[in-house]
Amino acid sequence: MGDLAVVTTKPKEPGSSSIKCPVLNATNYTVWAIKMKILLKLHKVWDIVETEGTDDEKNNMAMALLVQSIPEALVLQVGELDTAKRVWDAIKTRHMGADRVKEARLQTLMAEFDRLKMKDNETIDEFTGRISEISTKSAALGEEIEESKLVKKFLKSLPPKKYIQIVAALEQVLDLKKTGFEDIIG
Structure with missing residues (x-):
């Protein structure tokens, strides 16, 4: 369960910070979802995932964080989805099931x-x-x-x-x- 992807972001202040995204695998969905929700809140984009708003900048940031944290095979499956909410819901459905x-x-x-x-x-x-x-x-x-x-x-x-x-x-x-x-x- 220990795979991490490092995402470097540029905050409003000068400099940069590294945030470690958890990497989703076949057995860690629950922990991954909790960590990603916190990470998305940290970047102030969780609301766009929850409600599918129209803020393109927030949507792009949320999409980038989500795509960084999933395996390539899953990226290929959700790559055509246009909002972070749809990506999140697709991942959730896949791992939580019907x-x-x-x-x-x-x-x-x-x-x-x-x-x-x-x-x-x-x-x-x-x-x-x-x-x-x-x-x-x-x-x-x-x-x-x-x-x-x-x-x-x-x-x-x-x-x-x-x-x-x-x-x-x-x-x-x-x-x-x-x-x-x-x-x-x-």
């Missing part, structure tokens, strides 16, 4: 979430990472997992032999419906 595929992916993720248990040899950070990854992928597919559900899943999935006293204490002291996921981990 609604049925999206729904199937979501169901698979939710089943994985339901089966999730912390392994005996796993650290809290590793387990938290797995929960967060499923939550992020689910959100990218349009389904936010409520924070209270993440908190309950985390506490229920800890091995009881190691953590029963901690879990019991947290359940007695905190209102789990109002406690954030990051707070419970801390």
Whole structure:
């Protein structure tokens, strides 16, 4: 997932800066989309991707950033599209799939979430990472997992032999419906 394309831009002030564009591959769409959205916002062109406005300068900048961050084979497929929004939507459709595929992916993720248990040899950070990854992928597919559900899943999935006293204490002291996921981990 580590490929990066370096884009040199000329800001309004003298000098230049290098921005690293993430490079899309077959397995990193969700992370790529998050990073690209931030990059497009940094360059003040995300609005043109979101709404397909008529500002040619913004559209050209957004198109340049998008084309820099996708493989050549995909450039050939989206090269004839004339707006950054159409390019973004084409990439999204290709990697997120049609609604049925999206729904199937979501169901698979939710089943994985339901089966999730912390392994005996796993650290809290590793387990938290797995929960967060499923939550992020689910959100990218349009389904936010409520924070209270993440908190309950985390506490229920800890091995009881190691953590029963901690879990019991947290359940007695905190209102789990109002406690954030990051707070419970801390």
